[in-house]
Amino acid sequence: MNTPTQLDFITSKISELQTAVFHSHSNSVLTLNPTVIRVLKIDDNGYIWFFVNRPVQAVTEFETQFPVALNFYKKGVPFFVNVFGIARIVIDPEELACAEIDNEISNGVLSDKLLLSVKMANVNYYEKEADVKKSWFSKLKKAVSEIFVPAEDFYYNPETQNDRHFA
Template sequence: MQVNQQFNFVQQKIEEIGTAIFFNLSDSVLKFPTTIVSTLKVDDFGFVWLLVQKPKQSLREFEEGFPVRLDFYKKGKNYFLQVAGKAWVVTDPEEINALSLFQEDLIQKIDDQMVLVKVKMQKADYHEAQTTARNSWWHNTVNVFSTMFKNSNTYQPSTYYATS
């Protein structure tokens, strides 16, 4: 797969799921808590734009850029993604207004309750979920014994790295 096709694949899967669990991986004392976030957009530069609950502390007290992990999962989908990258809180009104994805009510929400965060994707792990098909008791028994003797660490996700 070419890099552009890989990016389009990851972009499509993120937009299909729409929500993620946001993990701040910083060692800083003051950091954004783990929370569920809404994905607004994945742009062509590899940024995932998110809305995060506004913390009680002043935004100036937080790190300018910090490492994050986003776990994208949606019930009913047969896949999930884990995206690692670097996040920045977007506070510049010109940058917010320059984005064509905001309506007036969303801009008001960003000011009052939410914070706009952009995450530069550096790595994305795509995992396909195992389906649970009904098998006969004999088939299940054979599977149990065969997995006992196989190395269970052979499964690897599809990993995509961002290119700069």
């Protein structure tokens, strides 16, 4: 797969999930708390833009760039995505004026929110295994059979289970 196709795939999956748990991996004394975020946009350069609550401390006291993890998950969706990258606090008025951001983002910057952009460095995409639906009869049959012979005793391998004794 080439890079634009990969970015399109990742962007579509993240856009489908929309929310993630944000974790700062900074070693600094002042770090942003883990929180649930909602993606505002993903630009063509692979930056994920979102808000976090503005901390009580002065924003200028925080590192402007730090490593983060974003864990995207949504109940009922058969996949999840973990993103690792470098977050950057966007507070410079000139950068905000030059950035291609819409009204929602610019209005949020003026409120009690802090705008972050994360450059994706490593993305892990996982698909969940489909749940096998078993009938109540097969569950009952398995439960009754395990009463007489526990599941771990069905097979005996003398190389790995030397100390086990069967009744």
